[in-house]
Amino acid sequence: MSVLEKTVSDKYELVVGLEVHAQLSTSSKAFSSDSAAFGAEPNHHISAISLGHPGTLPRINKRAVEYAVKMGLACNCTINLDNRFDRKNYFYADLPKGYQITQDNMPICLGGYITVKLSDGTIKDLNIHHIHMEEDAGKSMHDNHHADSLIDLNRAGVPLLEIVTQPDMRSAEEAGHFLTETRKILRYLDICDGNMEEGSMRCDANISVRLKGETSFGNRCEVKNLNSIRNVQRAIEHEFVRQVQIIEAGGHIDQNTLNFNADTGETSVLRSKEMANDYRYFPEPDLMPLKLDQAYVENVRQSLPALPNQLYKKYMELGLSDYDASVLTADKEVALYFEELIKHTQNYKAAAHLMMGAVKSYLNETGNHITDLNINPAHLAGLIKLVEAGSVNNTVASHKLFPAMVKSPEKTAEQLAGELNLLITAGTDDVNKYIKDALAKYPDKVKEYQKGKKGVLGLFMGEIMKSSKGKIDPQATNKLLIKELESK
Structure with missing residues (x-):
């Protein structure tokens, strides 16, 4: 064990929280009737509503609400009956409205946990802070034109669930198991295909370190848009070592947003804390509050597989x-x-x-x-x-x-x-003949057995199976074979 590995093991504790984005498999988008199907030609699943034209109004996708409640129940969450939507304001070229409709103060699912089993047999409940509904942005493509980036808005407005965990994870393995179990639940519920390579499930990892025994958290770095469970684990492992090295050298962990390079296994700064967005959340004025009742929740619960x-x-x-x-x-x-x-x-x-x-x-x-x-x-x-x-x-x-x-x-x-003439038809006389023929073929192996080498039984059984073309009962034949060998 190197000095660094010993230092990491003895002195520091890893702290990880995840933000998992699951693209819901509804037919239409979160707040419009545009198709949410994957794989269409660029900018074919759009309308004035998803493009954010003046005078257009969003409407809530009832199926997306049902799927959110299903996920919450499957994750042992409390379902919030009084839901509100908010505007999250920031500029991205692939977000045509200039803001994202999401849930900030009043998410649909509160608390909850997912149980994982670690490689050493430990069973652990990994706690969820909340699950909220929101819409996805479009997709920027940087390699389809020699000079310009191109925008595909088919994905803009597709419904998402964001599953936000508590900072409960203490290893990359725990994070990997959480994502594996989350994907299984999404697939069992049939609300998301969980395909990380196609972007229908994405993950951001918040990673920090602290001295063992500390109760306060260190400065965290957020690694964005990880597209596989293995890459999530690799990013966590790399960040743990990187942050410990900085602290051990007398440095300070800057609270940055990071990018992960899958080819090198290393992270790099995407945005610094000073460049962080001010999202200026405020209640979405174009959507009425979403009121659920307990009867609706119980009805959804009864539909769970x-x-x-x-x-x-x-x-x-x-x-x-x-x-x-x-x-x-x-x-x-x-x-x-x-x-x-x-x-x-x-x-x-x-x-x-x-x-x-x-x-x-x-x-x-x-x-x-x-x-x-x-x-x-x-x-x-x-x-x-x-x-x-x-x-x-x-x-x-x-x-x-x-x-x-x-x-x-x-x-x-x-x-x-x-x-196919595969039924067992060999009688006792036939079996005894196959046994005698096998022993006669390998007299030296008979002597080896009598000297205590029991492993030769497999050789005899193989020969008997071959002669009988499988038309024997192996267990009964094995007993007769041993009886015959013991009598010699």
């Missing part, structure tokens, strides 16, 4: 391992498929084994997603039942029958097993 942490607990109670439960709930569509699968079988461990084995291998090899899998969950449950009944063994089920089901999804596992 099962969330990842709820499904994780359910799968653990069903006897699955922590790893299997975590992987199955990491992707919404995988969890939904597994939910359908276990409606048709109570052998939950076998179902998880099939999902983590044959299904996952197939998806990885083909580059497909679970939504591309053409096997009906009920048919896949039929494969599990064949194994349970001893009609096929696990190896044949995974390596022969499952691929056949992919090619002929209209057929049941039982139909395919019969057509």
Whole structure:
């Protein structure tokens, strides 16, 4: 460990708070009927309202309000029934009105937390300060013209949720887990696709350091527009070391807004504190206060799907391992498929084994997603039942029958097993013959076994499986094999 690493570890504590912007997947924009769809030709999803022409008035997107309440409930927030909108005044070329409609003093969601599990097994609640609604700005493009920057206003006015955490995070790992869990919740709720590369989920990180044991915060630096979870972690790790180096050298941390260079892994000053914007918030005069009632909130609560942490607990109670439960709930569509699968079988461990084995291998090899899998969950449950009944063994089920089901999804596992002659048909006499043939083929390995080398059992079983073409019960055969070896 270097002197600096020891100093960092022994003396200083990292303090991180995040601001996560989630672009809501509504059909129209936050305050107009313009399309909010991604991928159109530049400046095709605009109107006089989103361009801020004089005389135009905004209207609140009801779906965006519903999505905000969903996110708040999923994050254990208190829903604010009395909402107001504000104007945040600043000039950007891609903000046509010259101000942003947002929520300052009265956000829609207050408090709350997201629970994360760290690599050492620690469970921690990371607290949220608030979640508010606002509209997005447009997009400046600097590499489409040799001399000028071009502006695409399709994104201007698209509804956003900003999730603002408390400064509760003490490591880059915690920040990474918070973002991972946030993205999972957004996707489970189906309110944002969470694609950071396309900008539908973005993150700013507020980072400071302080001596261990201190209760007051040091000056923070804000790293803007981080476009991947890994880059958020890299920026935090770099800033921690940079700020400690400055303090150890007798310097002072200036409260700057920073840019992160993904190629170098370093930060640079974007704006200094002296250049910080004065947003001059004031109540939005063109929008009436938004009044919700408890009945509306409860109605939204009833519409919530099962969330990842709820499904994780359910799968653990069903006897699955922590790893299997975590992987199955990491992707919404995988969890939904597994939910359908276990409606048709109570052998939950076998179902998880099939999902983590044959299904996952197939998806990885083909580059497909679970939504591309053409096997009906009920048919896949039929494969599990064949194994349970001893009609096929696990190896044949995974390596022969499952691929056949992919090619002929209209057929049941039982139909395919019969057509392909994969059903276990070998009787005791046949199995004894396969065992004797295998032992006769490798007499030297028989001697090794008798001298205590039990690992050769795998060699014999492989030979027996090959001879029988898989039409045996491996467990029963293994017992007969050991019995035969012990008798020699």
